[in-house]
Amino acid sequence: MLQFEKVQAIQDTILAATIGDKEQLEEFRVRYLGTKNTIKPLFAEMRNIPNERKKEYGQLLNAVKQSAETKFQEASESLTAAAANEVEPIDLTAPSEPMELGSRHPVSLVLNQMIEIFDRLGFVVAEDMEVEDDWHNFTALNTPPDHPARDMQDTYYILNDPTRLLRTHTSSVQSHVMMTQKPPIRIIAPGRVYRNETISSRAHCQFHQVEGLYIAEKVSFADLRQTIYYFAKEMFGATKIRMRPSFFPFTEPSAEVDVWWGMETEADKRITKGTGWLEILGCGMVDPAVLENCGIDTEKYSGFAFGMGVERIAMLKYQIDDIRLLFENDVRFLKQFKKTAVF
Ligand code: PHE
Numbered sequence: 001m002l003q004f005e006k007v008q009a010i011q012d013t014i015l016a017a018t019i020g021d022k023e024q025l026e027e028f029r030v031r032y033l034g035t036k037n038t039i040k041p042l043f044a045e046m047r048n049i050p051n052e053r054k055k056e057y058g059q060l061l062n063a064v065k066q067s068a069e070t071k072f073q074e075a076s077e078s079l080t081a082a083a084a085n086e087v088e089p090i091d092l093t094a095p096s097e098p099m100e101l102g103s104r105h106p107v108s109l110v111l112n113q114m115i116e117i118f119d120r121l122g123f124v125v126a127e128d129m130e131v132e133d134d135w136h137n138f139t140a141l142n143t144p145p146d147h148p149a150r151d152m153q154d155t156y157y158i159l160n161d162p163t164r165l166l167r168t169h170t171s172s173v174q175s176h177v178m179m180t181q182k183p184p185i186r187i188i189a190p191g192r193v194y195r196n197e198t199i200s201s202r203a204h205c206q207f208h209q210v211e212g213l214y215i216a217e218k219v220s221f222a223d224l225r226q227t228i229y230y231f232a233k234e235m236f237g238a239t240k241i242r243m244r245p246s247f248f249p250f251t252e253p254s255a256e257v258d259v260w261w262g263m264e265t266e267a268d269k270r271i272t273k274g275t276g277w278l279e280i281l282g283c284g285m286v287d288p289a290v291l292e293n294c295g296i297d298t299e300k301y302s303g304f305a306f307g308m309g310v311e312r313i314a315m316l317k318y319q320i321d322d323i324r325l326l327f328e329n330d331v332r333f334l335k336q337f338k339k340t341a342v343f
Contacts, residue, residue: 128177184214
């Protein structure tokens with residue numbers, strides 16, 4: 001019968017239909033599920049169907065309606081899922097996001113500058129262990145176990161091993177270098193040191209030092225003074241330095257060096273404690289006993305050594321009044337050094 005064929009034809013087109021986008025989906029809806037859909041008129045044909053086939057015809061129509069609904073449902077679900085997975089197309093001509101550059105830590109900035117200044121004078125970088133033995137840190141440097149100078153530096157010893165410690169100064173690198181190299185020796189030793197200090201705005205239990213050591217024939221105190229003067233001039237733009245007598249077990253004579261900072265502003269007065277001078281380092285002529293301990297001929301060679309705290313220099317240079325800021329890694333603090341960063 002004609003009606004049956006029509007219904008069957010519609011069923012076939014529904015099953016074969018492809019719905020690839022929203023427009024096709026809408027078209028499909030209007031055609032098979034809308035108010036004027038193509039299935040509706042076939043329901044009206046019911047009255048022309050002989051009674052004995054009415055049931056069969058009705059079932060066929062319902063099946064067509066059903067498959068239109070299923071098809072619509074499935075297509076609409078898969079289109080929504082595809083839309084969710086869709087990636088925004090990349091615009092290759094778009095300008096890039098501004099990239100935030102990091103900054104060097106003020107301690108690194110100062111350390112690098114120090115290395116660079118001494119490099120110009122021919123000093124090369126030497127490094128050694130932070131977990132050190134007692135001999136290299138103290139005994140070789142004229143500080144035997146019962147020496148009162150050991151009290152000057154509160155030492156962290158390694159648990160259950162009184163011969164091992166965290167180095168208290170980078171002077172320990174001097175001992176290693178003198179034991180393994182022949183003069184002329186001209187090194188600086190930057191690195192971390194440890195002391196059992198109560199942490200405050202002025203002291204920390206871990207900090208950095210730069211050690212300098214120069215050993216050759218006929219090295220004099222004048223050489224030491226001139227080296228330090230050059231450093232102070234390059235680092236601080238200082239025009240005047242002064243040396244005050246001091247004591248270290250491994251140097252003789254020993255001195256502490258102050259640079260002239262100035263006394264003009266209130267800040268100058270505060271930083272220099274009302275004197276105009278700033279202490280920056282300790283130094284002296286290497287004690288012959290130290291040279292002998294490390295197998296260097298004292299008839300032929302002499303030398304000088306100096307040591308300074310990197311944090312102290314950084315605090316002076318950038319006018320930072322609390323050493324703890326240098327260890328907290330608060331980005332609000334660190335960001336201020338961006339402009340001075342060297343890449
Ligand atoms: N090691 C000394 C200190 O840590 C500094 C120093 C080094 C002094 C070399 C003289 C010579 O205080």
